[in-house]
Amino acid sequence: MAGKTLYDKLWDAHVVRTEDDGTALLYIDRQLVHEVTSPQAFEGLRLAGRQPWRRDAVLATADHNVPTTDRSKGIADPVSRIQVETLDRNCNEFRIQEFGMADRRQGIVHVVGPEEGFTLPGMTVVCGDSHTSTHGALGALAFGIGTSEVEHVLATQTLLQKKSRSMLVRVDGELGKGVTAKDVVLAIIGEIGTAGGTGYAIEFGGDVLRQLSVEGRMTVCNMAIEAGARAGMVAVDDKTIDYVRGRPFAPRGEHWEAAVEAWRDLHSDPDARFDRTVVLDGSRIEPTVSWGTSPEMVAPVGERVPDPDAESDPVKAEGMRKALAYMGLEPGTPITEIRPDRVFIGSCTNSRIEDLRAAAEVVRGHHVDPGLKQAMVVPGSGLVKQQAEQEGLDRVFTEAGFEWREPGCSMCLAMNADRLEPGERCASTSNRNFEGRQGQGGRTHLVSPAMAAASAIAGHFTDVRAL
Amino acid sequence: MEPFKRMSGIVAPLDRSNVDTDAIIPKQFLKSVKRTGFGPNAFDDWRYLDAGGPGMDNSQRRKNPDFVLNQAPFDRATILLARENFGCGSSREHAVWALTDFGFRVVIAPSFADIFFNNSFKNGLLPVVLPEDQVEALFQAVRAEPGLELTVDLAEQVVIRPDGERLGFDVDSFRKHCLLEGLDDIGLTLQHADEIRAYEKRRREEAPWLFEGRGA
Ligand code: SF4
Numbered sequence: 031m032a033g034k035t036l037y038d039k040l041w042d043a044h045v046v047r048t049e050d051d052g053t054a055l056l057y058i059d060r061q062l063v064h065e066v067t068s069p070q071a072f073e074g075l076r077l078a079g080r081q082p083w084r085r086d087a088v089l090a091t092a093d094h095n096v097p098t099t100d101r102s103k104g105i106a107d108p109v110s111r112i113q114v115e116t117l118d119r120n121c122n123e124f125r126i127q128e129f130g131m132a133d134r135r136q137g138i139v140h141v142v143g144p145e146e147g148f149t150l151p152g153m154t155v156v157c158g159d160s161h162t163s164t165h166g167a168l169g170a171l172a173f174g175i176g177t178s179e180v181e182h183v184l185a186t187q188t189l190l191q192k193k194s195r196s197m198l199v200r201v202d203g204e205l206g207k208g209v210t211a212k213d214v215v216l217a218i219i220g221e222i223g224t225a226g227g228t229g230y231a232i233e234f235g236g237d238v239l240r241q242l243s244v245e246g247r248m249t250v251c252n253m254a255i256e257a258g259a260r261a262g263m264v265a266v267d268d269k270t271i272d273y274v275r276g277r278p279f280a281p282r283g284e285h286w287e288a289a290v291e292a293w294r295d296l297h298s299d300p301d302a303r304f305d306r307t308v309v310l311d312g313s314r315i316e317p318t319v320s321w322g323t324s325p326e327m328v329a330p331v332g333e334r335v336p337d338p339d340a341e342s343d344p345v346k347a348e349g350m351r352k353a354l355a356y357m358g359l360e361p362g363t364p365i366t367e368i369r370p371d372r373v374f375i376g377s378c379t380n381s382r383i384e385d386l387r388a389a390a391e392v393v394r395g396h397h398v399d400p401g402l403k404q405a406m407v408v409p410g411s412g413l414v415k416q417q418a419e420q421e422g423l424d425r426v427f428t429e430a431g432f433e434w435r436e437p438g439c440s441m442c443l444a445m446n447a448d449r450l451e452p453g454e455r456c457a458s459t460s461n462r463n464f465e466g467r468q469g470q471g472g473r474t475h476l477v478s479p480a481m482a483a484a485s486a487i488a489g490h491f492t493d494v495r496a497l
Numbered sequence: 498m499e500p501f502k503r504m505s506g507i508v509a510p511l512d513r514s515n516v517d518t519d520a521i522i523p524k525q526f527l528k529s530v531k532r533t534g535f536g537p538n539a540f541d542d543w544r545y546l547d548a549g550g551p552g553m554d555n556s557q558r559r560k561n562p563d564f565v566l567n568q569a570p571f572d573r574a575t576i577l578l579a580r581e582n583f584g585c586g587s588s589r590e591h592a593v594w595a596l597t598d599f600g601f602r603v604v605i606a607p608s609f610a611d612i613f614f615n616n617s618f619k620n621g622l623l624p625v626v627l628p629e630d631q632v633e634a635l636f637q638a639v640r641a642e643p644g645l646e647l648t649v650d651l652a653e654q655v656v657i658r659p660d661g662e663r664l665g666f667d668v669d670s671f672r673k674h675c676l677l678e679g680l681d682d683i684g685l686t687l688q689h690a691d692e693i694r695a696y697e698k699r700r701r702e703e704a705p706w707l708f709e710g711r712g713a
Contacts, residue, residue, distance in 0.1 A: 046696045047689060053671040055689060057696055059707050067589065069530035078683070083693075086708070095528065109528040109551050116530050153707065160588040160612060176590035176616035178682070186686045188693055192669060194611075224515055225582035228608060258585065260611045281706035289706045324515055345580065349514060443587075445524050452548075464519045464586060470548045 033299025035196050036265055037231045040171035040296070044154045046188055056191045058183050059153035062139040063090035063126070065117040066445070067158030071181035072120040082124055083187040089148050090121050090128040093138045094445045098408050098435035101131060110446060124184075137411025137437040140164040140378035144248065145411055147277025151266045151293040156183055161378050161461065163254040166263035167247035169270055169296040171231075173260040194260065195229055195305040198298070200236035203312040208495035210388065211246035212380060212459065212478035214238060215253040216318040220328040222308055227259030230306065233298060234264050238312035244273040245384045252379045253461050256325040265297035319365050319491050320463045320476040322353035327463070329365055331481070331493045337361035356465055357473050358453065366491050368475065370457040372450065373398070373405040373486040374468070375479050376435075377442035380459035381410030385479040386418050390426040392483035392494060398431035399489030406433040406448070408440040432486070444469045457485040499621040500679030504602050505648040506575030509565055510639045516579055517586035518613060522595040525550050535591055536598030540566060566599075570644040576603045578635055583624075584613025593620045603649050605656065607632050618672050619682065623649065625656060625666050651677060 034042070046055040068090070075081070082088060095110035105111040114131065121128035129136040135146065140161050143149035149165040155172035156162060158180040165172035175189065183189055199218055218234075219226075232254050239247060247264045254262025264270075271290055274280050281289045298304075316330035327350070329336065338350035338361065354361065359368070375381070375389050386409065398405045407427050409415035415437055418424055424434045441448040442460040444467070450456055452471025459482050460467075463474035477485065484494040526538045528551055537555040544566060546559040560567045566574070577596065583606040584592060593616045596604065602622060607629045609617075617624045627635075638658070639645050648657040651673060656664040675682065686693075701708050 047692050049671045051670040053669060055686060055693075057693070057700070066527050070532045070590075073530070073532075080683070113528050113530060150706070152704070158588060158590075160586065174588040174612055176588055176593070176612060176619065178590060178616065178619035182683050182686065185683045186690075186693065187697075188686055190671075190682060190686065224585060225608060225610075228582065228611060255586075258582065258610060281709065285706040285709070289704070292704060345514060352513075443519075443524050445527065462517075462519070462586060464517050466523055466542050467519055470523070470542060 032303045033301040035298040035302040035304060036169065036233050036263055036296060037171065037196050038302070040152065040154070041193055043152070044171070052192060054191055054193065055188050056154060057188055058156050059087060060149050060155045061088045061183050062143050062155070062157035062162070063088060063180070064094060064139050064157070064159060065092045065113045066094045067177050068120065068180055069113065069116050070177050071158070071184060072124065074181040075124070075184060080185045082126065082184045085125055087187065088126045088184070089143070090117060090126055091136050091139055091142055092117050092131055094439045094443065096131055096438040097446055098438050098440045098448060101436055107447070134412040134416065137414065138378045138381065138439055140252065141381060141410030141414065144168060145277070145413060147274055147280035150274060150280065151270055151296055156189065160255045161252050163260065163262045164248050164252040164378055166251040166254070166261055167244055168274065169263060169266035169293065171261055171263065174255065194231040197227060197230040197232045197259070197306045197308065198304040199232055199234050199308045199310070201234070201238035201310045201312045202236045203238065204241065205238055205312050205315060208317060208480065209315050210478040210480060211242050211249035213315050213318045214312070215250045216320065216325065216328045216476060217310060217315045219253065219257045219325050221310060222257055224256060224324050224326045225258045227254060227257035230259050231261040231263070232257065232259040234262060236312070239264055240267065243384060244269050245382045248382070249379055253325065256461055266293045317478065317481050317494055319481065321357065321359060321365065322350065323356055323463055323465050324353065325461065325463060325476060327353055331365050331491055333365060335359050335361055335363045335365065366493070369401065369455070369490045370475065370485055371403045371454040372456045373402065373482050374441040374456055374458040374460065375406070375482050376408030376410070376440050377460035378410065379461045380479045381408060381414065383414050383417050385459065386414070386423050389479040389483040390423045392480050392497060393430045393432065393487065394426050396430055396487045398486045401489045402486060404433065405431060405486040406435055406441070408435040409437050411437050441468055443467060457482045457491065498619070498679045498681065501602065501621050501623050501651050501676045503648065503650040503652070504575065505646050506602065507570050507573055508576045508578050508635065508639050508645055508647055509571040509574035510636050511565055511577060511579045512636060514580035515582045515585055518584055518589050518592035519586055521584070521592040522589065523549070527589060527591050532594055533598060535595035536600070539595035539599045540564070575600050576605065576647055576649065577601050578632065578639065579604065579606045580632070581607045583609050585610035588612045590616045590620070593617050593622050597622050605632065605635065618676055621676065621679070623651060623676065625649065627656065627664055627666060631664055
């Protein structure tokens with residue numbers, strides 16, 4: 031018999047029962063909850079007179095709607111305010127632990143979970159949010175679910191799931207200087223396409239993944255969903271264990287020792303078989319910029335906006351034309367001639383301390399281009415913000431003309447006051463460049479934190495390696 | 498949940514691939530704490546010429562005449578036809594709620610994003626996967642005859658064209674059963690509560706750290 035993949039191991043350990051057609055009842059170890067996808071789930075519980083199955087397995091925090099400016103005035107938008115207050119009320123009523131808006135630990139769910147050690151290797155982790163795949167970086171099976179499923183997990187601690195197929199994305203070799211986890215994942219999506227991972231759980235492996243920090247692996251797993259895969263994951267190694275050690279919710283003492291021993295097995299066996307394997311050469315990945323309205327529409331910074339007329343697939347060519355029209359770009363334009371109006375450094379993809387350090391390094395001693403309307407940094411959590419301030423990064427940013435904000439999703443999806451105006455162009459470290467994602471008519475270019483910082487200084491996209 | 502057995506209706510052709518859930522229901526409408534009322538804002542950015550927000554009177558807004566769902570008879574469509582990777586992006590179930598609230602009962606596409614696909618079944622919306630060439634043929638048929646009706650029969654797993662041609666599709670037997678009967682997933686799962694407890698007991702012994710959720 032062939033060995034098991036990491037995905038097989040995680041899956042098998044969580045099956046409670048299986049239906050005849052293979053649908054499994056999967057046990058869920060952790061659920062994260064935010065204000066946008068939970069109100070209808072709590073309402074469902076209330077209507078059915080049900081209680082949460084296991085309160086200690088749930089952690090809530092508000093992130094999508096929260097203001098990133100001075101919070102002492104509360105939330106100005108009454109509709110956003112109701113949603114955040116509804117979360118507070120639901121957590122109170124159902125006695126679920128919540129990091130409220132005033133809590134220093136509040137932040138984007140996918141930053142908070144690992145940071146607290148609430149999500150751990152070997153766990154099944156869900157959240158009513160597609161970027162739950164982030165937690166897979168710890169060697170966990172983590173995926174986004176819909177609101178009906180949020181309610182199902184609250185009520186039963188389980189989910190009905192069909193097992194996905196397995197894909198290995200191996201990135202061999204070594205990354206060049208100035209090339210980051212974000213460039214790696216954009217290159218992967220560019221390679222396999224936004225639907226390439228549909229129906230699969232992806233394991234990211236190879237030398238490059240081993241070299242990446244756990245935070246970098248989170249950036250990669252975060253965007254698994256942008257390649258169509260619900261779950262992305264990375265095998266456990268010493269880095270994972272060092273990352274988890276000592277975090278507030280991490281096991282201690284004897285339990286820690288036992289946990290580490292179990293986690294050491296969280297990798298694919300050498301003879302494990304994947305349904306599909308994709309191999310990339312890490313040394314050929316370059317700083318990458320998205321030019322269209324889908325995360326597969328990317329190009330290395332040194333190249334030009336592609337020409338739809340050169341695309342042989344007519345459906346694809348039409349998609350490119352629509353994207354370029356929306357983005358206000360001409361085929362053949364050098365990427366380095368594109369000028370953003372705003373620069374956003376933040377989101378669950380790139381708002382951890384390493385991201386802020388990487389951006390600050392580029393910014394230090396420079397000033398944002400006067401042509402820019404705004405450049406902002408939004409840390410992923412209150413604790414990231416605090417750490418950055420201890421390191422003096424906030425001053426590096428503010429002295430260069432960046433705004434330094436309170437933690438939250440912010441301009442990643444513009445549900446709060448931070449958004450693009452129609453036609454505005456943004457260099458963004460977030461994960462989605464869909465039409466209207468950052469504000470109606472807004473145009474998003476996905477980049478790494480270092481590339482976003484460099485574009486803020488130069489006033490146009492520029493190769494961070496040349497600085 | 499409302500059961501789904503068999504239905505017939507007008508097909509609206511939405512000739513795009515990668516239709517994402519941000520497009521199906523833009524984020525400003527996610528601020529609602531309810532499950533209903535999303536229909537008037539389905540595809541809001543494509544459907545209206547002005548910027549929409551929660552609480553607006555949508556009947557007073559300027560509609561985009563070029564958008565298919567604003568054109569008769571597609572404004573009465575109950576079957577949506579689209580290209581590959583429909584429903585990608587955000588996990589928001591609001592996208593499904595917006596489609597059902599608009600009146601759709603079926604979406605036909607060559608492929609769907611996983612989370613959207615799951616969410617659909619929980620809400621009585623049937624996602625039908627047909628091969629690309631059959632989808633292309635349906636697009637051509639609808640273009641030739643706007644207002645064309647299809648019949649979708651879940652028990653038999655077929656889409657039936659007006660000329661009687663039957664296009665078979667796959668569906669997991671467990672999902673099919675739940676949708677045909679309109680079963681409540683949670684109630685169904687709770688019938689296995691003892692098995693869940695037995696699993697927990699075993700895991701607590703094997704991996705006790707999984708059960709100490711409280712922070713230091
Ligand atoms: S930062 Fe963006 S992608 Fe991440 S959870 Fe928030 S809205 Fe979603």
